[in-house]
Amino acid sequence: MKEKLFKHKKKTITIEELENMLPSHTGSYEQFAELVLSFEEEGILEMVKSKGRNARTLSVAYTYRIQKQRLKKELHEEIKHFRLHLHPSIKLDSYFGLDPSQWKKDLSSIQSIHTYIEAFGFPHYEVPAPERSVELVGDEKWITEGQGKELLERVGLWEAMKVIPVSDPMMLAVNPTVLAAQQPFKHLIVENKTTYQALVDALPETNFCTLIYGSGNKIIKSIEQFERQLPIPNATHMFYYFGDIDRSGIFIWDRLNEKQPVKPAMPFYQACLDKASLDGKTSQRMDEAALETFLAFFSEEERTKIQSVLEQGHYFPQEVLRTCELQDIWRQAEWN
Known part of the structure; x- marks a missing residue:
């Protein structure tokens, strides 16, 4: 109550x-x-x-x-009490600013995590999320479906628990000729399958290490698998992204960029702007913050054109560039 x-x-x-x-x-x-x-x-x-x-x-x-301050004080005293008795690696500071219901919801799981650490210490190797979920709280779906990942992040233990993320594998093609080349290794992520198929034959003729099929917004999750699927020791990587110039494509790039820094593949986007835009994207809602971040890579003239096209309900699909154009751009452009 x-x-x-x-x-x-x-x-x-x-x-x-x-x-x-x-x-x-x-x-x-x-x-x-x-x-x-x-x-x-x-x-x-x-x-x-x-x-x-x-x-x-x-x-x-x-x-x-x-008197809500009294309620807060009572909650804070309870959190302080547990902070003294739980393993010192479990950080509870975030709960002082959260709704009391979050603390009540998380407490039993936090106590289970404490018991696990006290009994076994921290894991020495990574295991899939369901396996670690069972070890920590006795529920194989806790990390993936029970907000366990969010709780572990809240208490500062996500990295320490060595969880292999559960996501679809990335779909990629590798250019073996550049694996011994000077780093950083370049990787091109494309939103749509048609563009991936158009570019894959040109991959060996570029200085890119991989071509990655993003499969729409699936790449936001599957990028977590990159280091496992391409385990190059001590490597540095540079990612580029090419998607539709529409609200959805910009949103995907922005969310991906939050997880893994990725540059817009400017030569492709600029080539799209030379084409005629298409009608048919009036139902999509715009994430204004994502658009602002995306447009910062373009010139003032290009920004104005993109904004005007989107406001009219138009867009530039990747398919406005033909296969030969896509391949020529990838081979000949300067990728900084």
Whole structure:
């Protein structure tokens, strides 16, 4: 009930609203009144004197003022208590600023993680997420479907738990001729299958290490597999991305860039801008922050054209460039 009081949007609450917070199976008025009066005694609920009290044996006020600072203080004291008793690697600082319900939801899992660390220490090798989930909390879906990854990140243990991410493998073609070349290794990610098929035959004629098929927004997750699928020791990598110039394509690039720095493949995008745009993207919503970040790579004239095209509900699909054009651009452009 304290969590519901904390979430209550108004500063005051009526006795009827308090009753509605209780489960339907809750017992008598006396039990309800005892609970409310205990909150009064703790200073969590303060009577609004002008509203008065009822005349029943256990008299409660008709309206209360919620002292949320008291609720926060109680929560903070509980977190401090656990911080003293849990393994020191478990960081609880983020919970001081989160909703109390998040702490209540996470606590049992945090205690299970503490028990695991105390018993076995930290893992020495990586295992798939379901296996680590069972070891930590006894639920194979906890990391992937039960917000376990988010909890481990909150308490600063995601890296330490050595979890192999669960995602689809990346689809890529490798150019073996550059594996012994000077680093950084260059990699081109393309959004659509048609573009991948158009470019793959030209890969050996470029100085790129791989051509990666992004499969729309799947690349945002599958990029996690890159180091496993191309395990080159002590390598440095440079990624380029080419997708549709539309709201979806820009969004995919932006989200991918947040996980793995990736440059827009400017020679391809600039070649698209020389073509006629196509109609048919009026239903997509624009992520303005993503668009702003994307446009920063273009000249003022190019930015104006892209914005105008998108505002008209038009777009540039990758397919506006023919196979021969795509291959020539990839071979001949300067990739910095």
